[in-house]
Amino acid sequence: MDAKAREIDIIFRKLHMDTRNTNEVHGVFKYDGIPVVRTRRSFGNAKYVPADKIRCQLKVNEQQFAGLISCSVSEEDYIKILMEKGIISKPKPDA
């Protein structure tokens, strides 16, 4: 498997994304059961994985994307990133 494809699979697993395999691997990140972000990567060694385009679909910058692949950005961190961008609604404060 291509190194970039492996890196995308690391992100799929770290974020516990719902994945389905067709001609490609489609991944959906859900928050409170609601799909909020989707991405995909192609199967096969010969398939090119445009990491930058996948990064855009995941709504992170290059540093955050690198952190998702390594250890520095956790699933909780990712949720905070998406909250700051308004992609996930912030939880209402307890009354």
Next chain:
Amino acid sequence: MATAEAPLVHSAQQLESGTAYIPAGQGTQYFGGLLGPQHGGPFPLSNVPVMILPSDQLPNPRPSLVLFAGLRDPKLRMKQAIPLDVTVEEGHVIVNWAAIDEFGSGDALSTAINDFAYALRALYWYLAGVEELGPDLANIKLTLSQYIEAR
């Protein structure tokens, strides 16, 4: 990417139309070699300009933008064409619809567009089957509805 490598041309000469006399017995030595200037042809002198450029200065024959309407799903109809940016990364062609961050990739423009069509169909049907979506995916679904409709 499967592209033919152009031979390096150091110098070139545009020959006029006409005929050249090759002495008997010497014909084979001209094959693969240079023909001399030709004389006495029935055609007027050529006015076709010729420009020899190094390969890194050749104009890019691939468009930077294409309009996509080839969804290839009998259950879907395109309402308007989708503008796709065309770029090349590491020898692979990438087409990208910036409005929804959807892309396709391939060894050539046609395969990248096919990949995009596949991704777009999959995305459309996935979003169509989900009632509640986050704001970004809801916006993508709304954008898709402006370009694609079910038959």
